[in-house]
Amino acid sequence: MKAITVEPKKPGSAQYEDFPEPEENEGSVLVEAVAVGVCGTDVEIVEGKYGWAPPGKTRLVLGHESLGRVIDPGPRSSLKPGDLVVGIVRRPDPVPCPNCAVGEWDMCTNGQYTERGIKEIHGFMSERWRIEPEFAIKVDSSLGILGVLLEPMTVITKALEQILLIGQRAYWEPKTALVTGAGPIGLLAALRLSVRNLQLHVLDRAETGLKPELVRALGATYHAGRVLDLDFSPDVIVECMGVGSVIADSVQKVGAGGIICLTGVGAGGVASRAVADVAAAAVLKNNVIVGSVNANKRHWYRAGQNLANSDREWLSRLITRREKPENFHQALERQPDDVKTIIQFSEV
Ligand SMILES: [Zn+2]
DSSP states (O other), X not given: OEEEEEOTTOTXXXXXXXXXXXXXXXXXXXXXXXXXXOOHHHHHHHTTSSOBOOTTOSOEEOOOEEEEEEEEXXXXXXXXXXXXXXXXXXXXXXSOOHHHHTTOXXXXXXXXXXXXXXXXXXOSOBSEEXXXXXXXXXXXXXXXXXXXXXXXXXXXXHHHHHHHHXXXXXXXXXXXXXXXXXXXXXXXXXXXXXXXXXEEEEEOSOOSSHHHHHHHHTTXXXXXXXXXXXXXXXXXXXXXXXXXXXXXXXXXXXXXXXXXXXXXXXXXXXXXXXXHHHHHHHHHTTOEEXXXXXXXXXXXXXXXXXXXXXXXXXXXXTEXXXXXXXXXXXXXXXXXXXXXXXXXXXXX
């Protein structure tokens, strides 16, 4: 079969190449790839910044935002041939830490977890892949290709769960929410917040184009300026840019008793903004700044339900580009107005 592979930490090593069929020990469910979404993580692995091949191997199959069709469900699964499935990305660490021991591998405390397409397990950018039945999430068949959005949806499902849990620490009646960043994660956050009784605002750099259109289609207000220029103090901020100045501005701008959930991963920022000032702003307003990454099975299951209950026409506009596997390099190059690019292996 063919697969998109990389020699981790070796820039320029990514290839679409002949690759051995998935090994039986990778799972009893055999799946034909339909599509794989690409994100910044894939770009960084291809650039050689990080990534780990499976033990004893030199190359790693890329890809963690999967969608596939079951070829053979194997002996111990309730799946049927033809079912659409998405593969959970992370596997608990082998020790295991207390969180992995109870199935909350998203909260792993020792960092020894593994991740498909990223850390020590092959990803999903191959014509066929295998998965353990307990890590395969069945997708509502009517979603079709939109099932490829399930993995990004899990990130938001967990983040919003965290915000709701934190809100219970006091009497809490949030009225306004701000999402910073109108990429796939930010837009999915906006989608999920739009079904709640909140005044919803989304901020990004783009002045015009698809992102503002998608935000307005949710009944939300779009802003292209700075967080500090907003004329209200959000009760909830979901930060999806990972940009230092946006994060610092958010800490200053959030309302009293507010919650800022950070989902973006960046580097650097505003050195002029003293850390103690940022902290003082949080202390004096009882604010919580919480980081959120990855998702466990509860979030994957809920994300599948959330996706199935969402407006299909709106969701379909998030997939702005479909590339063939042999053109994966183009898929990894960001173009203006890209929201989600997918690599399509077969028709749904
Ligand atoms: Zn763990």
